[in-house]
Amino acid sequence: METDLLIVGGGPAGLHAAYVAASNGIKTIIVDESFSLGGQLRQQTQQLNNLPKQFGDQTGTALAQTLIERLTNLDVTVLLKHTMIGTYKDGRVGVSNGQNTIPIAAKKVIVATGAAEEAFVFPGWTLPGVMTAGAAQILMNREHVIPGKNALVIGSNDFALEVGKQLVENGVCLQGIVDNEVQLVGKKAETVHFLKEAGVPVYLDSFVKHASGSGEVEKVIISYNNTEEEMDIDLVCIGKGLTPILEPFEILNCDFTYEKELGGWLPQYSTMMETSTSSIYVAGNAAGITNLGPILLTAEIAAVSVAETLNGLSKEEANVKRELSWQELYRLESAESQNAFHARVNLMRSFQDNVDAQLTQLFNMFVGGV
Amino acid sequence: MDDSTIVCKCEEINLAEIETAIKSGAHTFDDIKRLTRCGMGPCQAKVCSNLVRQIISESLDKPLSDIRPPRMRMPLKPTRISALVGDEESSSVISVFSESAPKEGDEDHV
Numbered sequence: 389m390e391t392d393l394l395i396v397g398g399g400p401a402g403l404h405a406a407y408v409a410a411s412n413g414i415k416t417i418i419v420d421e422s423f424s425l426g427g428q429l430r431q432q433t434q435q436l437n438n439l440p441k442q443f444g445d446q447t448g449t450a451l452a453q454t455l456i457e458r459l460t461n462l463d464v465t466v467l468l469k470h471t472m473i474g475t476y477k478d479g480r481v482g483v484s485n486g487q488n489t490i491p492i493a494a495k496k497v498i499v500a501t502g503a504a505e506e507a508f509v510f511p512g513w514t515l516p517g518v519m520t521a522g523a524a525q526i527l528m529n530r531e532h533v534i535p536g537k538n539a540l541v542i543g544s545n546d547f548a549l550e551v552g553k554q555l556v557e558n559g560v561c562l563q564g565i566v567d568n569e570v571q572l573v574g575k576k577a578e579t580v581h582f583l584k585e586a587g588v589p590v591y592l593d594s595f596v597k598h599a600s601g602s603g604e605v606e607k608v609i610i611s612y613n614n615t616e617e618e619m620d621i622d623l624v625c626i627g628k629g630l631t632p633i634l635e636p637f638e639i640l641n642c643d644f645t646y647e648k649e650l651g652g653w654l655p656q657y658s659t660m661m662e663t664s665t666s667s668i669y670v671a672g673n674a675a676g677i678t679n680l681g682p683i684l685l686t687a688e689i690a691a692v693s694v695a696e697t698l699n700g701l702s703k704e705e706a707n708v709k710r711e712l713s714w715q716e717l718y719r720l721e722s723a724e725s726q727n728a729f730h731a732r733v734n735l736m737r738s739f740q741d742n743v744d745a746q747l748t749q750l751f752n753m754f755v756g757g758v
Numbered sequence: 759m760d761d762s763t764i765v766c767k768c769e770e771i772n773l774a775e776i777e778t779a780i781k782s783g784a785h786t787f788d789d790i791k792r793l794t795r796c797g798m799g800p801c802q803a804k805v806c807s808n809l810v811r812q813i814i815s816e817s818l819d820k821p822l823s824d825i826r827p828p829r830m831r832m833p834l835k836p837t838r839i840s841a842l843v844g845d846e847e848s849s850s851v852i853s854v855f856s857e858s859a860p861k862e863g864d865e866d867h868v
Contacts (some may be wrong), residue, residue: 397803409818421835471834471835472834473832473833473834473835473837474832474833474834475832482832483859484833484835484837484841484842485841486838486841486843487840487841488841488844489837489841489842489844504804506808507771507805507806507808507809509759509763509764509765509809510759510763511759511760511762511763513763513764514764514767554830587769595792631808634827634830634865635830635834636834638829638830639830639834644827646822646823648822650806653826653827653866
């Protein structure tokens with residue numbers, strides 16, 4: 389198969405990048421290993437705030453629908469249940485559907501593979517009944533299965549708290565939120581308020597000492613205030629954050645760098661979202677763990693840059709669009725945390741000499757403001 | 759955490775085995791992989807990568823930014839050899855594997 393642009397990953401970043409590129413006349417293929425598009429949006433039933441202006445506020449599932457429906461009538465080929473498994477010597481990307489491996493020759497590739505949930509080790513963490521917060525959310529919202537009766541959430545970031553809230557809403561008895569941090573990591577007041585009203589105990593500066601049971605989790609011992617408390621628990625949800633998925637970048641020879649605030653190791657990239665390998669771009673959480681607004685905007689920047697190099701947009705048009713996207717990205721990302729955006733700028737500066745010159749307006753504003 | 763706590767679920771490698779590898783001189787994920795098989799199972803270190811890096815960081819008192827992820831290789835997901843070979847009749851690989859290649863209806867047990 390041949391195409392102008394290959395997008396690896398059909399989540400929010402991949403879908404939005406496909407729309408922006410294809411609307412500018414770029415022939416696009418999206419591959420996704422799942423049986424449907426939308427990625428992690430498919431189980432995000434909660435309302436998403438701080439989206440780019442054009443999207444307003446909507447739930448994750450509604451946003452997935454919006455992003456998918458916009459691709460109708462555009463030159464976008466969607467290959468579901470197709471997984472990128474490697475590359476050929478000549479640069480073609482190898483995609484497998486389980487039966488065959490199909491080489492795709494693309495002029496440009498946007499890797500939008502997103503992030504993986506971090507694991508968290510304690511004695512007994514390998515027992516059935518211990519799962520990531522995201523897995524519990526898939527069970528509830530996609531499979532309509534209650535993941536357990538008596539739950540414990542480990543971690544207190546916004547996502548962990550949101551999943552805690554959804555467990556309560558689905559009738560699960562949430563016995564507690566445990567975190568080794570001394571205060572809640574999550575900042576969303578509404579969710580914190582909900583959990584408080586629901587009477588969910590919060591154990592800070594605490595940790596799970598042991599989970600046990602025959603064949604599945606039955607009991608959990610937590611260490612709290614120098615004492616130990618044993619609880620009857622059949623579901624432990626680990627919500628300790630996300631880390632960018634790196635495998636495709638390594639196969640594509642992209643250089644990595646480390647930025648704690650963006651989720652650890654991740655590919656280096658320029659203000660065009662191009663990696664150290666020419667014609668390979670990155671978008672979404674793979675370019676640094678962030679919120680949905682910036683996820684969509686990195687996709688927009690990557691797609692605009694691809695359209696520019698393939699003559700779908702003029703240099704001037706592309707510059708204007710990119711600058712607006714970066715400004716909105718700055719606004720949305722720094723509204724939640726200044727650190728993530730700082731780390732992003734740091735990453736780009738270490739890779740590209742002329743970051744400041746390229747986005748004079750944005751970075752004058754940014755440097756001046758900090 | 760105690761010594762018997764599993765860190766790599768796929769290969770059932772526990773904390774003590776990883777710490778022993780570090781004491782024997784391992785200072786990267788790949789060193790530990792070669793000594794213990796940690797990260798060599800079906801998930802190819804997708805779950806334990808950062809857990810092991812954390813243990814290295816604490817044991818050797820080195821920042822996480824100095825400890826790289828493991829080497830990642832093709833195929834990125836478990837893939838049947840028959841799918842890698844494809845359906846090209848002329849493939850010399852397929853003739854070698856045709857006898858052992860799984861048939862339609864064989865179930866994955868990856």
